[in-house]
Amino acid sequence: MRFLMIASYADSLIAFRGPLIAALQDKGLEVHIAAPDLPAGHQVRAALESRGVVVHHVPLQRTGMNPLADARTLLALHRLMRRVRPACVMSYTIKPVIYGMLAGWLARVPRRFALITGLGYAFREDSGRSRLRAVVQRLYALALSRAHTTFFQNPDDEALFRRAQILPAGKRSCIVNGSGVDVASFEVAPLPDDGPRFLLIARLLGDKGVREYAEAARRIRARGAGARFSLVGWIDASPDAIAQDELDAWVADGTVDFLGRLSDVRPAIAGCNVYVLPSYGEGTPRSVLEAMAMGRPIITTDAPGCRETVVDGDNGLLVPVKSVGALEQAMMQLIEDWEQVVRMGQRSRQIAESKYDVRKVNAVMLREMGFE
DSSP states (O other), X not given: OEEEEEOSOTHHHHHTTHHHHHHHHHTTOEEEEEESSOOTTOHHHXXXXXXXXXXXXXXXXXXXXXXXXXXXHHHHHHHXXXXXXXXXXXXXXXXXXXXXXXXXXXXXXXXXXXXXXXXOGGGSSOGGGHXXXXXXXXXXXXXXXXXXXXXXXXHHHHHHHHHTTSSOTTOEEEEOOTTOXXXXXXXXXXXXXXXXXXXXXXXXXXXXXXXXXXXXXXXHHHXXXXXXXXXXXXXXXXTTBOOHHHHHHHHHTTSOEEEEOOSOOHHHHHTOSEEEEOOSOOSSOHHHHHHHHXXXXXXXXXXXXXXXXXXXXXXXXEEOTTOHHHHHHHHHHHHTOHHHHHHHHHHHHHHHHHHOBHHHHHHHHHHHTXXX
């Protein structure tokens, strides 16, 4: 039996979907991957093929709304499915979901599954995005009407899709606890005791709260608190991307220690004693799950996806979206109370094991897709 997974971003296949791919193979499925930017010799392609995965290149632009380019994507996916003849197709992120579900329906793939990993730039509340949001919602509704099950990573996103009738009435949906985290690979690391050490890992986008993080860091440094603020990530191709000169200014004045893009974030997490993600909304943030598994308290926003990971006052602190003052206050609270940092870090690990273990998350997905 052949299973086709469609993605828009090559690096997510190993980092986010690797355990699911392995679980599907363990069930005896022949796994195929369709994604852009995976030429022969690409590191991710080589890693997938070494695991017995069949990789297919498809033309797909992650950002932008170019009708001709998107039509080529739909046609390419349809042709691929007619050739491969998968029994199941699953796609995640906006364009793979939209064009993957439509192509799967046209190619008469027997089972079709969509995974909503977050709402993305088009759904943010901004008057300048209303037209884009309307177009994306219509396309989503058309595509999800062709899916057999739509997976969500938090209840807020599911409720929004139901309320806005993006997910048609009567269509099946299932909430899973994010992409999960391999709690064996992300082991507890001792908390550094040489002063407050904060960390944010994210694509450098405004919607990730990177600017709020930098401003809160600047204010706390001005207090003379002796804290350090690390930033891991890269400037992504997005209308919402942080400008290079902004990043350069933060580094030049010592606001943040920029560590760049890391293939392995575990040393960075081990080097912090508090993890921060001031995002405007997520599916379920993978970086938070990794930090929780390594025993770190979390400061994040009371926003969809983010709020699911933190019990306020238990394993971390929740702050309002876009509130630099509240973020600064939360950071200062943990700077001034080391015992709370230790206790919250221990609770984070316990929650990661009980709720977010990738094996438990994948078991739910496999069962819903009919493989258990």
